[in-house]
Amino acid sequence: xxxxxxxxxxxxxxxxxxxxxxxxxxxxxxxxxxxxxxxxxxxxxxxxxxxxxxxxxxxxxxxxxxxxxxxxxxxxxxxxxxxxxxxxxxxxxxxxxxxxxxxxxxxxxxxxxxxxxxxxxxxxxxxxxxxxxxxxxxxxxxxxxxxxxxxxxxxxxxxxxxxxxxxxxxxxxxxxxxxxxxxxxxxxxxxxxxxxxxxxxxxxxxxxxxxxxxxxxxxxxxxxxxxxxxxxxxxxxxxxxxxxxxxxxxxxxxxxx
Amino acid sequence: xxxxxxxxxxxxxxxxxxxxxxxxxxxxxxxxxxxxxxxxxxxxxxxxxxxxxxxxxxxxxxxxxxxxxxxxxxxxxxxxxxxxxxxxxxxxxxxxxxxxxxxxxxxxxxxxxxxxxxxxxxxxxxxxxxxxxxxxxxxxxxxxxxxxxxxxxxxxxxxxxxxxxxxxxxxxxxxxxxxxxxxxxxxxxxxxxxxxxxxxxxxxxxxxxxxxxxxxxxxxxxxxxxxxxxxxxxxxxxxxxxxxxxxxxxxxxxxxxxxxxxxxxxxxxxxxxxxxxxxxxxxxxxxxxxxxxxxxxxxxxxxxxxxxxxxxxxxxxxxxxxxxxxxxxxxxxxx
Numbered sequence: 001x002x003x004x005x006x007x008x009x010x011x012x013x014x015x016x017x018x019x020x021x022x023x024x025x026x027x028x029x030x031x032x033x034x035x036x037x038x039x040x041x042x043x044x045x046x047x048x049x050x051x052x053x054x055x056x057x058x059x060x061x062x063x064x065x066x067x068x069x070x071x072x073x074x075x076x077x078x079x080x081x082x083x084x085x086x087x088x089x090x091x092x093x094x095x096x097x098x099x100x101x102x103x104x105x106x107x108x109x110x111x112x113x114x115x116x117x118x119x120x121x122x123x124x125x126x127x128x129x130x131x132x133x134x135x136x137x138x139x140x141x142x143x144x145x146x147x148x149x150x151x152x153x154x155x156x157x158x159x160x161x162x163x164x165x166x167x168x169x170x171x172x173x174x175x176x177x178x179x180x181x182x183x184x185x186x187x188x189x190x191x192x193x194x195x196x197x198x199x200x201x202x203x204x205x206x207x208x209x210x211x212x213x214x215x216x217x218x219x220x221x222x223x224x225x226x227x228x229x230x231x232x233x234x235x236x237x238x239x240x241x242x243x244x245x246x247x248x249x250x251x252x253x254x255x256x257x
Numbered sequence: 258x259x260x261x262x263x264x265x266x267x268x269x270x271x272x273x274x275x276x277x278x279x280x281x282x283x284x285x286x287x288x289x290x291x292x293x294x295x296x297x298x299x300x301x302x303x304x305x306x307x308x309x310x311x312x313x314x315x316x317x318x319x320x321x322x323x324x325x326x327x328x329x330x331x332x333x334x335x336x337x338x339x340x341x342x343x344x345x346x347x348x349x350x351x352x353x354x355x356x357x358x359x360x361x362x363x364x365x366x367x368x369x370x371x372x373x374x375x376x377x378x379x380x381x382x383x384x385x386x387x388x389x390x391x392x393x394x395x396x397x398x399x400x401x402x403x404x405x406x407x408x409x410x411x412x413x414x415x416x417x418x419x420x421x422x423x424x425x426x427x428x429x430x431x432x433x434x435x436x437x438x439x440x441x442x443x444x445x446x447x448x449x450x451x452x453x454x455x456x457x458x459x460x461x462x463x464x465x466x467x468x469x470x471x472x473x474x475x476x477x478x479x480x481x482x483x484x485x486x487x488x489x490x491x492x493x494x495x496x497x498x499x500x501x502x503x504x505x506x507x508x509x510x511x512x513x514x515x516x517x518x519x520x521x522x523x524x525x526x527x528x529x530x531x532x533x534x535x536x537x538x539x540x541x542x543x544x545x546x547x548x549x550x551x552x553x554x555x556x557x558x559x560x561x562x563x564x565x566x567x568x569x570x571x572x573x574x575x576x577x578x579x580x581x582x583x584x585x586x587x588x589x590x591x592x
Binding site for chain 2: 092
């Protein structure tokens with residue numbers, strides 16, 4: 001479904017991603033891990049078209065997507081969340097999710113200016129559909145609250161609901177569990193699994209090893225901008241290069257357990 | 258069954274009806290002809306301010322050259338109705354379309370700019386148009402002004418300055434407010450508000466931010482053109498002085514004072530600035546050292562004070578004060 005081919009991304013003299021290639025197959029959860037500065041976030045931003053790769057190409061369902069403007073990526077069926085939380089702070093929870101539904105609705109400027117009857121009909125339709133996404137992540141009691149007033153855990157859920165409202169085929173989750181407590185992380189793992197069950201492919205960048213090892217079908221490991229390993233969670237835990245580069249004692253322990 | 262749409266911003270019909278009543282009743286409160294003219298001007302300026310407010314508050318763009326579109330609208334209809342002798346109603350079409358076209362071209366060249374650079378570019382654009390109006394004498398009659406702009410006829414009657422023109426102008430103002438509120442409370446309005454909060458996220462949700470910024474820029478230019486049309490046919494004569502940097506800053510002050518993140522804010526800002534200018538005028542009649550230039554001093558002072566103490570503007574600040582005094586109306590998340 002997604003094919004990253006020989007992607008290199010450099011900023012001036014600094015090479016953040018070096019000749020990275022991998023594939024994501026449909027209906028799987030893929031983890032992207034690596035120590036700080038490994039180039040995970042950069043790669044993520046390249047896939048979601050925020051950066052244009054210096055070299056290489058990215059194919060999505062047979063269509064080349066690198067170099068497209070970011071809003072086109074969403075139209076093609078890729079949506080994402082943000083590690084540093086890019087919610088619309090001055091909008092309510094439901095309004096945030098309704099922005100996510102933008103590409104699935106079509107009222108234009110002139111229609112809305114004249115308040116044609118079908119504008120209201122679409123509004124009601126969009127509202128009802130978006131309520132489903134809000135309920136899915138469990139924020140149905142907070143629909144009227146301004147996003148800026150939500151605590152971190154709920155902001156992560158809101159970002160997830162908003163990204164789902166795009167109705168993506170591929171969902172990119174950028175450290176969705178960062179800052180969450182144990183229970184919240186567990187809940188998030190459950191949500192990601194049920195997103196996969198809906199037929200959506202998921203790519204997660206994550207620091208939380210329990211989450212990654214628990215839910216991913218396969219894992220890609222980056223270190224210093226290069227891909228050093230790829231495989232199932234079990235294979236990754238056994239991989240000498242990975243252990244050396246990054247996981248260290250933690251994995252040995254969890255394997256021992 | 259109608260869906261309630263809880264949590265979605267909707268048009269406040271009560272507020273709108275109150276606004277309508279004030280507009281209807283105001284002329285009957287014993288206004289003399291000077292105040293009547295000022296009230297009419299307030300309507301014209303409000304149309305520009307609402308458009309500029311949408312541009313600043315919703316599209317997050319700034320324009321220090323909005324008076325240029327106002328001028329293009331006014332001179333376009335002057336040329337159409339006087340030079341070519343066509344109906345002012347045909348002038349209206351051109352007075353709206355030409356600024357839209359200019360905004361489309363200018364918008365494309367400025368599409369990559371933001372912040373200070375955009376402010377400088379729009380400032381320069383305003384100055385260029387202002388100079389063009391002065392120098393293109395064969396069309397605009399230059400600095401001495403364009404005379405003989407005909408009065409608008411509606412159903413065979415002339416709409417003369419005073420009460421008829423007041424209602425005529427405010428009819429357009431009310432329509433402008435309604436259309437703007439409709440846009441704000443729609444899918445497009447949400448997309449615009451999302452750009453304001455996080456452009457990068459809006460983009461990733463499939464919002465074509467460039468397109469909407471452009472559309473709002475064109476919309477604001479069309480409104481300024483409409484205002485120019487109303488002004489030209491009210492005045493019989495127009496001169497370049499009405500469309501210079503002073504005017505652009507006046508409109509900016511109105512929006513900043515009222516608050517750019519709301520259509521009502523722009524409207525309230527316009528009314529307050531008009532009220533202050535009327536006050537300065539009365540002072541000028543009684544105090545010898547206060548001249549009409551004093552308006553600029555006041556406007557500059559207001560601009561500085563508002564930006565320092567109420568960066569969101571008067572209307573949102575008042576709404577916040579109201580919310581703080583009535584905490585039970587404020588919804589906070591549990592946890």
